[in-house]
Amino acid sequence: MTSSGERAVSLRDVRKTYRVGEPVHALDGVSLEIPRGSYTAIVGPSGSGKSTLMHLVGCLDTPTEGEISVGGREVTALSERERTSLRGSEVGFVFQTFNLMPRLSALENVALPQLFQGVSTAERLERARTLLEEVGLGDRTDHLPNELSGGQRQRVAVARALVNDPALVLADEPTGNLDTETGERILALFDDLHAAGNTVVMVTHEPHVAARAERTVHLLDGRIERIEPAGEGRE
């Protein structure tokens, strides 16, 4: 781990304004701390700023105002190249649509992020194999994504997210394209990740998914409406 702080992610009065004719405040003064090892769900209706928040936390974008640190490093101060590098090493993405490379095998997909970190091929494949075994796909390493079921693909994606041992795993509606039963298994996998000490941030609009997190951040119109701890339903 490159960080020494207790917080995986920290946002201080973050604003993001898009100028498409009239300025649109996608995020309007958000401050949030995500401790290491925590499991946070981010919920909110469309247009509430969920995606923007995810892009900022995932180092894909920079805020118009305010400060963000990920894995103990200040994102706003970084060049694009440094931000990409930080994203590669500190953030693991899991997407709704899996987003695996179609022409790479499950093993190669999991090994891909480390390619950009300059890790040797043998080392990368070894690490990828271990992770695939951990998510229960030890026997599917050479399959292409289109030869795998939706649940299996998402497991590959989870393994890929973990390959660089990131400061946080950022999941965007990871069960959105899966049937309920498969979705449950993926959620169980996230529970395991959390139990193993990983920091998980999950963007979702389904209350039962959010309910598995330690706490839920409700967004509305670019602001945090409320933060509630798990299981209580109300603040």
Add this chain to the structure above:
Amino acid sequence: MRPLEFLRLSWRSIRGHTLRSTLTTLGIVIGIAAVIAFVTLGASLQAGIIGDISPDDQRNLYGWAADEGIEGGPLAGAQPVFSETDLETVSDLEGVEAAYGYASIQTQAVSDGDEQVAQGDGLIAAGASYIREGDLREGRQFEDGEREAVINPAMAAQFEENVSVGDDLELTFLGGQTATVTVVGITDTSEGLSPFEGFEAAPRVYVPTDPYYGEAAGGVGGGGEDDGEGVRFVAIVVEAASMDAAAIDRARTAATDYLESPESDAGERLGEDQVVTLQTSTELLQQLEDILDLLQNFIVGIAAISLLVGSIGIANIMLVSVTERTREIGIMKAVGAQNRDVLGLFLTEAVVLGVVGAVIGTGLGLAAGYLGAWYIDLPPVYPLEYVALAIAVGVLVGVLSGLYPAWRAARTDPIDALRYE
């Protein structure tokens, strides 16, 4: 990122669209193949011809009279002006070893006993020293004034029983007259012995101009004519004393001065703008090489257009590929690929397409050039520096055509790319 991994990933993408990639490289293949085939053929041709000039031949000057400034190869626009007397006088000039007429006499047939083969040309009348010792496989040169002939292996092989030294052949001229010659020698090659003949292999009989040229020229148009004042030659051969440039120039100047002066029969006959040209084989071949070079430049020009079209093809397909794979680019960037990684990946793909096209084109071109050289019976020469050049061109084409698409790919915003359907 490692170059080998770049290559592996690029190759995977190219293999993912086999047909598309094949069609894309076709432009490069055709361009490179055309250049390589022609260069191979040209190099073989030059090697074949230059290899044929023996050191002995290098002191020979081949001459004819024609309008000044006329374009074309040996004998272009040549007039029958040189008389026997001229040749005798030239032979005696300072610096000239020998001088004799050259004529190709048209025939109907050549017979060996009862066996007759049709033969339209290939009967060559010249002076005795036209055939040099070194050119003979067996026998000796014919002697002037004797009814003797030297034949080449291709002529000997025309008859069922190979003709050998001592046999008699009957020549039937175009006018129907016949003459009998005794074969006294056989040359070691079937290729032409001078630029007048051309250098291709063909059956040939060599006879002395005296007496055969006089007999044949009587109304048969054997390349010269007899106007009652004795025969006139269209082509002559002047041998310099040695093959060094000064000796050749001395012989050339002496012969040309005399033949263009009113003292000579040739000089009398020359029109106002007509001049006597005397050139060595090497000088004559230079003209051939110039023509070859011109043709080569032309082919290279066409190939360059093909390469340009090919590059545009690669650039186009790479742009399509970048658009199609927007999402993949987004994924790679999300998992930590730098702009230069994405740039390198797409650039590698374009370069691989270019190099694969160049390699296939080089292979095809060498094969075509080899076949061509084999077909016209030339020693194949492989222009290896062009092979290296072709590969370099392949890389260059790949880089140039891939640069813009790769740059577009590298600049793709990962957020947009991940949203892209």
